[in-house]
Amino acid sequence: MARRADLDRFYALLADLADRVGGAWKLKRCTGYMDWPDRGVYVFLAPGETRSADQHRVTRVGTHAVVAGSSTSLWDRLKGHSGTGAGSSAHPHGGNHRGSVYRERVGEALIERHGLHDDYPDWGTRWSKIDRDRGAVRDEEYPLERRVSTYIREQPFLPVALDDEPGPDSDRAFVERNAIALLSNFERSAIDPRADDWLGRHGRSRKIRESGLWNVDHVDETYDPAVLDRLERAVEGTTPP
Incomplete structure (x- = not known):
């Protein structure tokens, strides 16, 4: 009590x-x-x-x-946590989940809920362990970063x-x-x-x-x-x- x-x-x-x-x-x-x-x-x-x-x-x-x-x-x-603004030339309203554990965890849950493992195989993996072009990975993860931004910005x-x-x-x-x-x-x-x-x-x-x-x-x-x-x-x- x-x-x-x-x-x-x-x-x-x-x-x-x-x-x-x-x-x-x-x-x-x-x-x-x-x-x-x-x-x-x-x-x-x-x-x-x-x-x-x-x-x-x-x-x-x-x-x-x-x-x-x-x-x-x-x-x-x-x-x-909020992510990038509308003025970001490459990825507006995206973000960097590798710099925000809150974003990382929300993204993980979205992947699990919607079965998106094949779409985002490197989500949450540190850059030092990824053997692909970083620009390509960022482009690939951008749709999920946008969804994470929308979720967190509404909290x-x-x-x-x-x-x-x-x-x-x-x-x-x-x-x-x-x-x-x-x-x-x-x-x-x-x-x-x-x-x-x-x-x-x-x-x-x-x-x-x-x-x-x-x-x-x-x-x-x-x-x-x-x-x-x-x-x-x-x-x-x-x-x-």
């Missing part, structure tokens, strides 16, 4: 965050010209899936710059400003790790289970299928309830970009 109460508080904090930033956003409406915080945590929500009180269920939690010395910004990470999300030094012991890493562990249903009694038609049920990773999240790391860990106090302070310090 403690986990359910903590989840209720977590979602109440997300509701407060949504009020502060004018509601959940979508990447298809975001640009780098917005006044993004340099660093933060982001929470993607599942459109059409709600828990109690019409709250959208969380589908992924992420952050950035958890390696000491990293200069990656919050927008850099979100842009990588509502909320950004939380949390600006501390990059590193594995940062507050951002703490919030990400423990929020995922709190939300995960992996190998435990399910709370707020996913809809039967959730794309992630076709994921190659059992951790994705059973956790209910587009996350693999931390879904099998025990969460620290102190994450809620830390998240609350971060929410209070978040303003609209």
